[in-house]
């Protein structure tokens with residue numbers, strides 16, 4: 001059953017294989033990945049850090065150069081940034097001007113290698129001869145265990161790459177200093193999920209602490225001004241999962257957990273029936289999921305069982321409809337869209353109230369778009385309607401029905417840890433109200 005899943009991921013990876021085969025001889029044969037722009041001989045404009053930026057936005061910006069296949073050059077510019085390794089990282093961080101490997105440390109805090117999170121960077125500057133080996137890469141995520149192989153974005157010849165560190169050559173990892181951009185805000189996206197765990201029709205929240213502890217915040221129910229108050233611990237050891245989502249997979253109206261582990265395996269933890277200890281055992285239901293940039297779980301086709309909508313690295317939107325068998329629900333996927341890599345947030349739930357999940361996506365420019373289900377399960381998402389702006393201030397956005405009217409609301413966190421609720425007004429052309437802060441301290445989940 002997992003073969004089809006694996007094949008789907010392999011297809012996407014095959015594209016990467018073809019591109020880095022071209023690049024390796026060009027940039028690594030001499031053991032020099034890249035060369036920095038010499039500061040002493042080149043007049044440089046003043047540079048400074050940019051505004052606060054979320055990790056999701058950094059990665060989305062990096063992806064735009066991958067998608068555009070921006071050619072490597074130390075003298076050319078693209079979108080205002082120099083098209084070498086350090087200009088690329090400057091672009092992703094949205095700094096004012098292009099830094100080089102010799103001063104990128106001025107806008108970063110040194111961190112431990114094992115502390116790397118999406119959007120951090122690894123800088124190697126060789127002061128003796130900046131043209132000899134100096135390079136900088138943007139950290140994406142771990143391939144498997146923390147501290148092992150990892151995915152990077154980087155600007156190399158012939159053009160921008162998204163690949164694993166193991167797919168480079170001639171590099172010495174110890175030369176690279178892990179850094180955290182001074183203006184990066186907020187946590188990684190995977191450790192927060194919203195969905196009705198308890199089966200009362202009101203969406204609850206699941207949060208995962210970096211130490212692996214899993215907390216359930218049951219929704220206080222009808223009319224609650226602050227629905228997420230007291231919590232309880234419902235699990236431990238969840239730190240190996242990169243993405244945790246809650247939706248009813250099994251069709252019993254109680255939210256199950258669908259989670260992607262850092263080795264790319266997909267796991268289903270069905271709600272066992274006890275709301276105090278709902279997720280006691282999980283089952284392996286897929287592999288090859290590390291390739292997905294985002295994974296949303298919601299009932300797309302209205303059969304009462306949650307499906308998966310994944311955005312692959314190449315920006316394609318892939319729908320894995322629940323096949324009916326709860327022991328192997330997601331055996332085959334099909335592409336139902338393209339160009340989704342540019343969104344910083346993608347979340348799915350039934351916004352319009354027709355029983356079929358819609359997609360809500362935020363762009364790096366802060367625009368919020370609603371892709372309402374067309375009603376055609378073969379082509380469920382066609383065009384997005386602009387339904388909001390300013391959403392770049394949120395590092396996580398989740399669609400879920402908070403107030404029990406069967407129209408999905410939005411739950412969002414800001415990098416400062418505040419939690420915000422945007423209630424669905426019922427008007428599908430302007431579905432969300434102006435938002436209310438309903439909590440603090442939510443940046444502790446990552």
Ligand SMILES: [Ca+2]
Nearest residue numbers: 196198200202
């Ligand atoms: Ca509930």
Ligand SMILES: [Ca+2]
Nearest residue numbers: 248250252254
């Ligand atoms: Ca269930």
Ligand SMILES: [Ca+2]
Nearest residue numbers: 299301303305
């Ligand atoms: Ca379904």
Ligand SMILES: [Ca+2]
Nearest residue numbers: 401403405407
């Ligand atoms: Ca609602």
